[in-house]
Every structure is written in structure tokens, then in C-alpha cells.
Amino acid sequence: MPALEDLYREIVLDHYRNPRNRGELPCPPAKRAKGFNPLCGDEVIVFVEVDEGGRISDVRIDGQGCSISQAAASMMSVSVKGKTLSEARELERAFKTMMVIEGGGSPSSPADLGDLAALQGVKKFPVRIKCATLCWNTLSEGLTTE
Numbered sequence: 001m002p003a004l005e006d007l008y009r010e011i012v013l014d015h016y017r018n019p020r021n022r023g024e025l026p027c028p029p030a031k032r033a034k035g036f037n038p039l040c041g042d043e044v045i046v047f048v049e050v051d052e053g054g055r056i057s058d059v060r061i062d063g064q065g066c067s068i069s070q071a072a073a074s075m076m077s078v079s080v081k082g083k084t085l086s087e088a089r090e091l092e093r094a095f096k097t098m099m100v101i102e103g104g105g106s107p108s109s110p111a112d113l114g115d116l117a118a119l120q121g122v123k124k125f126p127v128r129i130k131c132a133t134l135c136w137n138t139l140s141e142g143l144t145t146e
């Protein structure tokens with residue numbers, strides 16, 4: 001049995017208890033996307049605003065669900081805010097790679113992911129991986145919605 005401490009790292013619990021960028025943004029100019037994980041009942045709503053320079057100027061998270069889904073969304077919001085779209089996509093790719101491939105296997109090291117690396121313990125609990133990646137899929141959907 002993998003240790004539960006691997007799942008609930010301190011920084012993950014902190015984001016769950018004190019979610020960052022919680023709330024909504026007016027749409028337009030922001031875009032809204034809603035993601036749902038039926039395996040766990042997690043719901044994540046992402047509001048994202050991109051400026052003329054192609055940079056994510058603001059992001060807000062709404063929704064409800066398990067601690068991992070909500071902490072992951074909070075951590076994602078911090079990591080993509082102020083980033084360009086291509087930087088955000090690179091982070092998404094690196095994060096998903098970390099979640100599915102044992103030992104990394106990508107050019108991005110956990111260090112590149114910053115606090116997001118704290119979620120790598122989740123992959124020891126395969127049913128929870130969707131909880132952690134839901135917010136990224138939802139962000140991606142929001143960014144591609146016209």
C-alpha cells in the first residue's frame with residue numbers, strides 16, 4: 001500500500017484548505033470551461049482571461065470535489081497565471097507526463113514544475129490521477145473555446 005502521506009503532501013493540503021484564485025471572472029472577456037470527473041464526482045470550473053499579448057492575465061477557479069481535485073486546480077491557477085499560452089501548454093504537458101510516466105521520462109524535471117511536483121504522489125493512486133488532471137483538461141478547453 002502506498003503511503004497516504006504521499007498523496008496528501010503538506011503543500012497540497014494547504015492549497016485545499018486555502019484555495020488560491022478562487023471565484024469567477026466576467027465572461028467575456030474571460031472564457032469559462034467546466035470539467036467533471038464522474039469517477040469521483042469532482043467538478044472544476046475555470047475562468048481564464050488572456051491579454052492581447054497572448055499571456056494569461058487572470059485565472060479563477062470554482063467548483064467542488066475531493067481534496068486532490070480542488071488542490072490541483074488551485075496549484076494550477078498559481079502556476080499558469082502570468083504565463084504565455086505556450087508556457088501554460090508546456091506546463092500541462094510536463095504535469096501530465098509526470099502523472100503517467102514512472103520516474104519522469106520527459107525533458108522536464110519535477111523542478112521545472114515547482115509546487116506542482118508535490119502532486120506526483122497521486123500517481124501511486126491511479127484512480128486519483130483524473131482528480132489531479134481534471135483542472136488541466138478544463139483549462140485547455142477554456143483556452144481553445146472561441
Ligand code: ZN
Nearest residue numbers: 040042066131
Ligand atoms: Zn477526486
